Amino acid sequence: MEVLVILIPASLFLGLLGLVAFVWTLRKGMYDDPDGDSQRILDSRYDDKPKPVAPEDQSR
Amino acid sequence: MSLAPARPSACPACDAAPAAEALAARVPLPGAKLLVSVPAVHCAGCIATIEQDMARMEGVNSARLNLTLKRLSVDAKAGLEAQDIIARLERLGYEAHEMDAGTISMTETDRQGRDLLMRVGVSGFAMMNIMLLSVAVWAGAEGPTRDLFHLISALIAIPTVAFAGQPFFRNAWKALRAGRMDMDGPISFAIILTLFISLYESLLSGEHAYFEAVVMLIFFLLVGRYLDFRARAVARSAAQELAALEVPRAIRLQERRESVVTVTDLSVGDVVLVRPGGRVPVDGVVIGGQSEIDRSLLTGETLPVFAAPGHNVSAGEVNLTGPLQVRVTAAGKDSSLHRMADLVANAESARMRYTTIAERAASAYAPTIPILSLAAFVVWYWISGGDLRLSMNIAVASLIITCPCALGLAVPAVVTSASGKLFRKGLLIKDGTALERLAEVDTVIFDKTGTLTMGTPAPTNLDQHQGEASRVALALAEASSHPLATALARALRDRGVEPAPVEEITEQAGYGVEGMWQGTRVRLGRAPWVGAEARNVTAAYLAIGEDTRAFTFADQLRSGAAEVVRALQEQGKSVRLISGDVPGAVRDLAARLGIPDWQAEALPQDKAQAIADLHEQGHKVLMVGDGLNDTVALSAAHVSISPASALDAARAASDMVLLGRDLSPVADAVRMSKTALQRIRENLWQSGIYNAIFVPIALFGFATPLWAAFVMSISSISVTLNALRLK
Numbered sequence: 120m121e122v123l124v125i126l127i128p129a130s131l132f133l134g135l136l137g138l139v140a141f142v143w144t145l146r147k148g149m150y151d152d153p154d155g156d157s158q159r160i161l162d163s164r165y166d167d168k169p170k171p172v173a174p175e176d177q178s179r
Numbered sequence: 180m181s182l183a184p185a186r187p188s189a190c191p192a193c194d195a196a197p198a199a200e201a202l203a204a205r206v207p208l209p210g211a212k213l214l215v216s217v218p219a220v221h222c223a224g225c226i227a228t229i230e231q232d233m234a235r236m237e238g239v240n241s242a243r244l245n246l247t248l249k250r251l252s253v254d255a256k257a258g259l260e261a262q263d264i265i266a267r268l269e270r271l272g273y274e275a276h277e278m279d280a281g282t283i284s285m286t287e288t289d290r291q292g293r294d295l296l297m298r299v300g301v302s303g304f305a306m307m308n309i310m311l312l313s314v315a316v317w318a319g320a321e322g323p324t325r326d327l328f329h330l331i332s333a334l335i336a337i338p339t340v341a342f343a344g345q346p347f348f349r350n351a352w353k354a355l356r357a358g359r360m361d362m363d364g365p366i367s368f369a370i371i372l373t374l375f376i377s378l379y380e381s382l383l384s385g386e387h388a389y390f391e392a393v394v395m396l397i398f399f400l401l402v403g404r405y406l407d408f409r410a411r412a413v414a415r416s417a418a419q420e421l422a423a424l425e426v427p428r429a430i431r432l433q434e435r436r437e438s439v440v441t442v443t444d445l446s447v448g449d450v451v452l453v454r455p456g457g458r459v460p461v462d463g464v465v466i467g468g469q470s471e472i473d474r475s476l477l478t479g480e481t482l483p484v485f486a487a488p489g490h491n492v493s494a495g496e497v498n499l500t501g502p503l504q505v506r507v508t509a510a511g512k513d514s515s516l517h518r519m520a521d522l523v524a525n526a527e528s529a530r531m532r533y534t535t536i537a538e539r540a541a542s543a544y545a546p547t548i549p550i551l552s553l554a555a556f557v558v559w560y561w562i563s564g565g566d567l568r569l570s571m572n573i574a575v576a577s578l579i580i581t582c583p584c585a586l587g588l589a590v591p592a593v594v595t596s597a598s599g600k601l602f603r604k605g606l607l608i609k610d611g612t613a614l615e616r617l618a619e620v621d622t623v624i625f626d627k628t629g630t631l632t633m634g635t636p637a638p639t640n641l642d643q644h645q646g647e648a649s650r651v652a653l654a655l656a657e658a659s660s661h662p663l664a665t666a667l668a669r670a671l672r673d674r675g676v677e678p679a680p681v682e683e684i685t686e687q688a689g690y691g692v693e694g695m696w697q698g699t700r701v702r703l704g705r706a707p708w709v710g711a712e713a714r715n716v717t718a719a720y721l722a723i724g725e726d727t728r729a730f731t732f733a734d735q736l737r738s739g740a741a742e743v744v745r746a747l748q749e750q751g752k753s754v755r756l757i758s759g760d761v762p763g764a765v766r767d768l769a770a771r772l773g774i775p776d777w778q779a780e781a782l783p784q785d786k787a788q789a790i791a792d793l794h795e796q797g798h799k800v801l802m803v804g805d806g807l808n809d810t811v812a813l814s815a816a817h818v819s820i821s822p823a824s825a826l827d828a829a830r831a832a833s834d835m836v837l838l839g840r841d842l843s844p845v846a847d848a849v850r851m852s853k854t855a856l857q858r859i860r861e862n863l864w865q866s867g868i869y870n871a872i873f874v875p876i877a878l879f880g881f882a883t884p885l886w887a888a889f890v891m892s893i894s895s896i897s898v899t900l901n902a903l904r905l906k
Contacts, residue, residue: 123324127312127331134308141300145293155246161223164231 213253213261216276217268218605218823218838220249225273232271233264249602249838251275274840276823295405298343302398305339309391310888317885322384329381332390336374343397344370346404362541362587365548369578370397376575387572392579392887399895403587406595407611429460432504449507453498455660455688459505465490467504469689471661473497475628475806482717482761483662485689485705495807500661501688535612536856537590540863544586552578555878569880577877579887585866585894590859592902597855600905606820606837606844613834615859616818617852619799623747624790624812626804627758627768630822631740631842634805636663636717636732638670644721648728650679652721655692655703658684663719664692664703667730691719699724716763734764736771737822739843744772746846752801757781757789759808786812803845805829820845851905858905862898869894 144150164170220229226244229251233242238259244251253264261277268275312328320328344367351367354360370393377388430452431440437452442460445451450466453459459472471483474496483499486492492505552574559570598608608614628634644652653676656668681701684694691704702722706713711720711727718729747754756777758765765779778789790800790812802809802816805825810832813819819833822842830836837844873890876882 123327130311131308131331131335134304138301138304141304142297145296145300150296151289152245152247155226155244158223158226158246162227164227 213255213259213264214277215251215253215261215264215268216249216823216838217244217251217273218249218276219273220244220246221603228271229268229273232267236264236267238263292405292408295346295401295408298346299398299401299405302339302343302394302401305335305343306391306394306398309335309394313391313884313888325386326381326384329377329388329390332388333378333381336390336394337378339394340370340374340397343394343401347397347400360542360545362545365545366396366400366582368549369552369582373575373579376571380572385568385572387576387884389575389579389884389887392884392891395888395891396579396582396584399584399891400587402895403591406588407591409595430454445507447507447509451505451507453492453503453505455498455500455502457498459492459494459496459498459503461505461507462493462509463491463505463507465492465503466506468502469687470501470503471499471689473499473662475634487689500659500686535590535615536859536863537586540586540589548578548581551581551874551878559880573877573880573882576880576882576887577874580873580877580882580890581870584891585869585898586863588895589862589866589898592899593855593858593862593905596902596905597851601844601848601851602838604844604847605839605841606835606848608835610834613818614852614855616799616834617801617849618856620752620801620818620849620852622753622755622793622798623801623803623849624755624757624786624816625744625774626786626802626806626809626812627756627760627765628734629805629824630803630809631737631744631756631768631772632734633737633840635735636666637735638667638730639733640729640731641670641674644728644730647679648721648723649674649676651681651696651701651723652703652730654678654681654696655684655694655701655721656719658694659686659692659703663717663730663732666732667719696723734768736768737840737842739841741772743842743846744774746843747849748773750846750849752849753798755789757786757812759783759806783808783811787815790815801849802833803842804833820848854905858902862901865898865901866894 149156217229220226226246229244230242233239233251233253238256240254240256242251242253251264251268253259255264265275265277309332312332316325316328347363347367347370350361350363354364373389373393377390377393380386381388429440429442429445430437431445432450432452445461451460451463455470465486465488467488469485469487472486472492473483474493486498486503491508492503555577556570556574559573560567563569594611594614597614601608625631641649649671653668653671656664656671657678659665679696681694681696684692686692687704687708690708691702693700693702693704695701700722701724702709703719706718706720706729709720709722709727710725711722711729714729714731717732717734719732720727720729744754753776754774756765756769756772756774758777758779759781760779762779765777769775769777778785781789786802786804786809790802793800794817799817802812802819803821804813804819805821806829809821810829813821813829813832818835820835820837821829821833822837823830823839825833825836835848869890873882873886876886
């Protein structure tokens with residue numbers, strides 16, 4: 120049972136990591152347009168290089 | 180969760196006249212953000228086409244299309260107007276409507292949505308982590324290990340509940356202070372009590388702790404709340420932020436000086452100037468100028484009416500050809516616009532507040548939760564001969580199992596699924612209860628002008644006018660902004676006709692256009708003026724010297740109108756047509772669409788009366804209309820739909836808004852509302868059956884945390900899947 124000393128903190132840490140990732144995606148507005156995002160993947164405009172980031176998008 | 184309606188519903192017509200301050204505040208900012216609703220976008224191609232085109236447009240910094248909300252947001256340099264963007268989108272083949280970016284409610288909506296989503300996320304992650312520990316306990320962890328796992332669970336659960344449970348606690352507190360009992364009361368009670376008992380049990384190294392059940396309950400209920408919120412937010416942001424098309428300002432003439440004032444500042448006796456294309460701001464008498472007046476929004480008449488000194492005009496009418504000076508006879512509260520608003524307010528107060536099936540279920544169910552658990556406590560206390568801990572444990576188990584996890588999801592899941600599908604078809608549901616009300620409808624009443632028809636005339640006998648006549652007509656028609664003239668010019672251009680070289684073209688406001696062509700005088704306009712014999716149909720008359728001829732017009736049918744009427748009749752609804760227009764035009768349209776029941780020359784009150792009579796006979800009426808003259812009927816009807824082109828007041832008064840030009844989503848909506856209501860009923864039964872099975876188990880003291888978790892997840896998932904079956 121000594122292994123629990125490592126495993127429990129590890130599982131809590133991973134859970135916390137997932138939560139932080141979720142909060143980050145939410146803050147970045149990644150759930151604002153799910154339909155659009157599913158379609159944008161078919162768009163070949165930015166396949167070679169990423170879209171230049173507009174100044175107001177950076178602030179989000 | 181109760182959301183305040185974004186618009187005061189008591190007076191939709193008042194929405195046509197926002198305050199002067201709001202107008203003054205609408206100064207174009209440098210680098211303003213413009214929002215445009217584009218209802219027809221649906222694919223990756225649309226996104227690429229629109230965004231690329233916008234990037235090429237002068238004055239656009241960046242543009243992004245949100246496909247979920249069907250909304251284009253443009254970061255523009257100063258000077259670019261939403262109108263320019265709309266014109267450009269229409270050239271690309273997408274119809275577009277302006278939205279007001281300055282509305283606070285939108286950012287408020289975004290904030291609330293993210294807030295709820297954050298709580299969903301936090302409770303979801305907490306649930307998963309607690310579940311990891313709980314599985315170990317259920318698998319047979321004993322003694323100190325079990326206690327340790329319980330305590331770690333408590334460590335996760337308590338902050339989670341404190342954060343994620345806030346919406347419930349807040350609502351419950353609000354309801355408690357107002358002396359009401361709603362669903363959030365028992366939910367909050369169950370959450371807090373279960374949390375405390377579980378903590379107490381873990382500290383005393385008890386066998387059962389319900390931490391995962393508490394967090395799971397919060398998670399599923401929050402998902403239901405979020406779906407509910409999202410369905411409403413999408414509808415609200417698009418329907419109610421479509422900006423007012425007309426400005427409630429007037430040009431006052433004082434000692435030959437023009438000054439722009441708000442309508443509320445006008446008083447009886449003032450003289451206002453109404454320019455061509457402008458809306459008449461007040462009721463009054465024409466004292467100078469000649470023109471034609473479009474009364475279609477007020478009365479439903481398709482044909483423009485002649486206006487000259489001595490004629491009465493009413494607020495809401497549109498001046499077409501010449502400038503008019505109008506002496507105010509009634510402003511503010513006495514004007515016909517305000518009388519309409521009063522009628523709307525009356526109709527709204529007469530319409531009873533609709534209790535939804537979810538509210539009925541909740542109000543029946545809410546009191547049983549604490550009562551059952553209290554009964555369990557009392558009975559077990561008596562049976563066990565005073566074992567407080569055992570009876571408390573059983574009470575808590577029955578409390579958490581009876582908590583309506585699935586009930587919270589049963590209705591929002593279906594409504595979200597249905598309104599999402601209808602939104603994709605181009606119909607927006609503004610009111611959460613509208614879908615349920617729509618399912619009960621057995622009679623559908625249509626307005627004519629602007630609803631079944633586009634409200635724009637189209638020439639019908641161009642084939643009879645070939646050669647020179649059509650070329651002269653085109654030259655004259657292009658000089659005027661009269662609706663018949665513009666329709667004629669567009670139709671002739673589409674046929675490839677080139678204008679004849681007509682010189683000295685002048686427009687006689689209220690009569691027509693004249694000019695000289697190869698030495699002869701040519702006129703296009705009213706029958707008596709050009710010297711033609713007036714016909715019994717809508718027509719513009721052309722005179723070349725002594726030779727006269729008539730271009731006849733008919734109102735264009737809205738696309739999908741015929742299909743909608745047929746589909747509704749096939750669904751067994753009785754379809755009627757009530758219009759303010761003249762009997763001839765209404766009869767023609769009714770015959771064309773196969774509507775047996777029609778009524779013409781109906782005043783706004785008549786429309787509302789017809790609906791009241793039908794309600795009296797026990798019918799439920801769906802009203803579809805667009806004009807000011809329909810607002811009373813729209814708010815009196817059981818449920819109402821208006822097209823996006825409708826006047827602000829009409830859109831505000833109706834429960835659903837058609838986003839595109841096509842009318843066919845109306846029939847889909849009626850059909851889908853029936854299936855949706857059926858799914859809601861099934862879902863409520865399902866969650867009821869789960870309770871009927873597991874509540875006795877809890878009451879007899881056999882329930883374990885494993886059971887609670889199992890019942891909750893199974894019932895929540897099954898109602899969600901059932902909702903997704905909706906086609």
